[in-house]
Ligand SMILES: NC(=O)c1ccc[n+]([C@@H]2O[C@H](COP(=O)([O-])OP(=O)(O)OC[C@H]3O[C@@H](n4cnc5c(N)ncnc54)[C@H](O)[C@@H]3O)[C@@H](O)[C@H]2O)c1
């Protein structure tokens with residue numbers, strides 16, 4: 001049984017909070033115990049992070065920091081199999097996903113933001129002064145200080161390093177609160193931090209729950225200078241309230257109810273491949289996934305049939321077996337939530353095209369399995385069409401005109417991402433511009449260039465991360481005005 005400790009000031013320490021169990025979602029077995037941080041431990045972590053700003057880390061040049069970030073990427077890659085196993089045991093996700101997405105991106109994030117800080121520039125303005133002389137303004141890009149990083153469980157290492165890497169690149173220190181469901185890779189990263197020579201206190205990890213526990217202790221801590229959060233919209237509201245105390249900036253990457261739009265001129269095979277992944281990859285637990293599809297009437301029946309075939313094509317089982325293509329959902333609680341929506345769809349009179357229940361997975365009866373599911377026939381105000389479910393399921397609605405598709409897609413409080421499929425160039429540009437989201441993919445899904453702005457509109461978030469946009473959040477600009 002693994003014991004996951006907090007990582008504070010370069011050391012692994014037990015916390016004063018109540019320890020809790022870590023489950024393997026594939027079997028439901030308890031495979032670890034997580035030592036939760038109490039308020040005093042969070043104080044110690046924030047204190048260590050604050051002190052580290054004044055230590056060697058704070059005096060380091062950008063090239064020195066960049067060299068350490070590259071060592072972190074190499075350090076993760078050198079222990080690739082350990083990170084892979086840790087992520088798989090926390091999430092039950094298939095090896096094929098974790099080895100292609102989670103761990104490589106977890107490492108790559110450090111290299112990407114090392115590159116970014118080397119080229120991040122600031123403005124200068126020369127001005128005339130009333131005395132006939134002049135002055136020169138230039139901006140200094142300074143770290144904000146101690147950054148609280150609060151993370152979800154769906155892509156644990158990837159989403160954590162997506163924030164930790166730019167925060168460190170900019171010279172901040174961090175206190176990470178991983179999801180209580182997935183403590184492993186954040187903890188393992190502490191070992192890599194020490195091994196490559198990141199000074200103590202620069203990276204800290206506190207484990208525990210959110211409300212009334214480590215998450216809240218951290219986000220309400222007065223010595224935290226900025227909060228970056230990925231998770232549910234409701235939690236984002238609580239974090240924003242906590243950030244109001246002391247006026248701390250927030251970056252919020254929140255929930256969604258993303259629409260996919262398929263026009264009848266789309267390449268059907270490519271569309272099914274792309275949207276099949278958008279609906280079902282990672283057992284539907286991707287914030288960018290599509291839980292609502294709008295398909296033009298001319299290809300509606302063929303599309304629905306093709307998507308049902310995709311839904312039925314997954315293989316459940318041992319995540320370490322390369323033949324497994326779909327894992328369980330993260331927890332018994334989350335499975336109950338997803339299945340409650342399967343019940344709601346039934347009660348609302350949906351036409352069930354595929355799935356709709358729980359599979360029998362031989363040898364893994366205790367796992368948190370749910371079937372990939374496709375429905376049609378529900379009105380737009382049905383709970384299944386409106387609420388974020390965060391499971392491997394989608395509802396498909398037919399439409400006739402471009403205007404109608406856009407009105408349907410935009411009729412949601414959320415605005416994270418969309419995936420539009422058409423071979424008509426003009427329509428692609430028009431639709432991408434008219435849809436109210438932060439990320440519009442055309443003829444693709446989850447194709448990521450890490451220099452691009454990433455984030456949500458409406459209730460899906462505040463701010464953008466990625467490339468220079470991360471630098472904007474993790475630094476503060478100071479204007480220096482020199483009278484010449
Ligand atoms: N927009 C994005 O980039 C993005 C990416 C991934 C996931 N998500 C969203 O995340 C959600 C799934 O993740 P989740 O269930 O882990 O989200 P969650 O909001 O339940 O939890 C996220 C983190 O916040 C902590 N937390 C909870 N309440 C808190 C509080 N009051 N104060 C401080 N911390 C608190 C949790 O312990 C956890 O570490 C989905 O809604 C999904 O759409 C969004």
Ligand SMILES: O=C/C=C/C=C(\O)C(=O)O
Nearest residue numbers: 154162285286287288448
């Ligand atoms: O579940 C959400 C996935 C988010 C992905 C990223 O933040 C990324 O690719 O950088």
